[in-house]
Amino acid sequence: MxxxxxxxxxxxxxxxxVNEPYFREIEGEFAKLLSVYETENKINQELYKKEIDNLNLYGYGIKGFVLSMIELAIEISNTKISPEEITKIINFGKEMLNKPxxxxxxxxxxxxxxxxxxxxxxxxxxxxxxxxxxxxxxxxxxxxxxxxxxxxxxxxxxxxxxxxxxxxxxxxxxxxxxxxxxxxxxxxxxxxxxxxxxxxxxxxxxxxxxxxxxxxxxxxxxxxxxxxx
Amino acid sequence: MxxxxxxxxxxxxxxxxVNEPYFREIEGEFAKLLSVYETENKINQELYKKEIDNLNLYGYGIKGFVLSMIELAIEISNTKISPEEITKIINFGKEMLNKPxxxxxxxxxxxxxxxxxxxxxxxxxxxxxxxxxxxxxxxxxxxxxxxxxxxxxxxxxxxxxxxxxxxxxxxxxxxxxxxxxxxxxxxxxxxxxxxxxxxxxxxxxxxxxxxxxxxxxxxxxxxxxxxxx
CATH class of the missing domain: 3.40.50.1000 (HAD superfamily/HAD-like)
Incomplete structure (x- = not known):
């Protein structure tokens, strides 16, 4: 053959x-950050939806993933999310980009x-x-x-x-x-x-x-x- | 020759x-958004610094530009920026990506x-x-x-x-x-x-x-x- x-x-x-487990790990952190607003399961579902909605525009990769997380965090929290928490999301992305x-x-x-x-x-x-x-x-x-x-x-x-x-x-x-x-x-x-x-x-x-x-x-x-x- | x-x-x-004028245009909008916190001139300088600081990590392009704007907006506002204003910054990026x-x-x-x-x-x-x-x-x-x-x-x-x-x-x-x-x-x-x-x-x-x-x-x-x- x-x-x-x-x-x-x-x-x-x-x-x-190894790559995908790092995304899973950050998705877990992200769900924890938003746990006062929604269940982890719902947050994961909504994040996937948001990523697919933005895929045509952002393409694959960590930067688009971070932008989708920020957008969703604002929506799910009904604009209650704090700037400090958004900084945490930005830092999730930097951490991923710096992974060995x-x-x-x-x-x-x-x-x-x-x-x-x-x-x-x-x-x-x-x-x-x-x-x-x-x-x-x-x-x-x-x-x-x-x-x-x-x-x-x-x-x-x-x-x-x-x-x-x-x-x-x-x-x-x-x-x-x-x-x-x-x-x-x-x-x-x-x-x-x-x-x-x-x-x-x-x-x-x-x-x-x-x-x-x-x-x-x-x-x-x-x-x-x-x-x- | x-x-x-x-x-x-x-x-x-x-x-x-045409490309660069679109970045200038959005930089102007961004400075206006933050005008209660700083002068336009200072905001432009700080945004350039932030982009250069992040260049190794994010590379060139609109997504990194948006992430740098969000990061700077949180810093310059001393975390006073609202989630609604961060949504505006995300939309600046989407607008740029959709330009004819x-x-x-x-x-x-x-x-x-x-x-x-x-x-x-x-x-x-x-x-x-x-x-x-x-x-x-x-x-x-x-x-x-x-x-x-x-x-x-x-x-x-x-x-x-x-x-x-x-x-x-x-x-x-x-x-x-x-x-x-x-x-x-x-x-x-x-x-x-x-x-x-x-x-x-x-x-x-x-x-x-x-x-x-x-x-x-x-x-x-x-x-x-x-x-x-």
Missing amino acids: YKNIKVIAFDADDTLW IELLEGVEEVLKLLQTRYKIILVTKGDLLDQERKLKKSGLMKYFSHIEVLSDKKEHNYERLIKFLNIDASEFLMIGNSLKSDVLPIVAVGAQAIHIPFHTTWIHEQISKEEENDSYHTISSLKELPILL | YKNIKVIAFDADDTLW IELLEGVEEVLKLLQTRYKIILVTKGDLLDQERKLKKSGLMKYFSHIEVLSDKKEHNYERLIKFLNIDASEFLMIGNSLKSDVLPIVAVGAQAIHIPFHTTWIHEQISKEEENDSYHTISSLKELPILL
């Missing part, structure tokens, strides 16, 4: 390093092994500066011959990338934790994908069972990748 | 379309003319999604064979781009309104540059007189470009 691969593209957040990078198991060994046989690139979505900073902090930059930060991971984004790489779609293999962003659009454009689920997935990245299919492999750790190739 | 050019790169904001695109004079004619003889690309810095959206709104997408959004426009960013384009630095011509970002680093890496000053320049992009030199041309409008080439 993976015989003619020329380029292997890795997703970054929750594929190479925690690599997932096996990442460096696998990249080291594969780089001798394939062209390895990084394909991520979100905030350009934040993703560049995380890559720098990760120490993994030397393994990647190209870094592509996309505003979204839809079929047309991948088609453009594959065209730019000057290869056939069948020669492109994407590896990532999100079925919705890293696997299904890849399979749809005729490229290949391997899914490595991560224990925490943002609702926005979740898909229904029936969208799953057998045109890709699922492995439980990056360490299983070399055996598949 | 411009005989061996293979790729012409255009900056976007204030080179192809106003092309500068001659842009479309010049791109149409040059695309037959050169590879034309767009090289801008800032927020990925916002820049992509502006390009889409501008109707200019069809003229560019490649879009590069950089997290910054320093020498190393340009070196990497020129290497990626697989050309010699001397075959690369950059056109833009910022001496600091579009011209001086370009000349420093051995590529060529043409400066088109715009009437409004952010202080951060301004340079001292002695940094100017004669290794690039200055024209007053994009319409003069074809004559130079």
Whole structure:
């Protein structure tokens, strides 16, 4: 299945390093901050709604997340929230942007092994500066011959990338934790994908069972990748 | 001077379309909002300081600008600012993100003319999604064979781009309104540059007189470009 691969593209957040749990952690802090106004469950639901409402405008990433939290805090508190509490929300964001990078198991060994046989690139979505900073902090930059930060991971984004790489779609293999962003659009454009689920997935990245299919492999750790190739 | 050019790169904001005046406009609104606490002059100075303090963390773009305004409003008001006023600041940002695109004079004619003889690309810095959206709104997408959004426009960013384009630095011509970002680093890496000053320049992009030199041309409008080439 993976015989003619020329380029292997890795997703970054929750594929190479921990990301989503930091959002969950801050969402918990945010709900605690607003707990006098609403239940934690309701706050989480409303925050997700607010993020989706703002997604077209802000895109993915921490800055948009912080702006959505501030907007929601003002609404949920019926404008009773204090400036000191808004400062706390701003500081949640700064804390997230300054987080150290925690690599997932096996990442460096696998990249080291594969780089001798394939062209390895990084394909991520979100905030350009934040993703560049995380890559720098990760120490993994030397393994990647190209870094592509996309505003979204839809079929047309991948088609453009594959065209730019000057290869056939069948020669492109994407590896990532999100079925919705890293696997299904890849399979749809005729490229290949391997899914490595991560224990925490943002609702926005979740898909229904029936969208799953057998045109890709699922492995439980990056360490299983070399055996598949 | 411009005989061996293979790729012409255009900056976007204030080179192809109006951008900086929108920031000035919102800075004015912001100062008015805080006018009970401080003079407009002092607020402008402090906002610039705050943006520079946050630049490493937030990067360029409207979302970081809004977060800096909120942070400063809380500080300058000594936490007296109301949630309603913070909502106004959030809406300043949304208004900016939704602005229509106003092309500068001659842009479309010049791109149409040059695309037959050169590879034309767009090289801008800032927020990925916002820049992509502006390009889409501008109707200019069809003229560019490649879009590069950089997290910054320093020498190393340009070196990497020129290497990626697989050309010699001397075959690369950059056109833009910022001496600091579009011209001086370009000349420093051995590529060529043409400066088109715009009437409004952010202080951060301004340079001292002695940094100017004669290794690039200055024209007053994009319409003069074809004559130079």
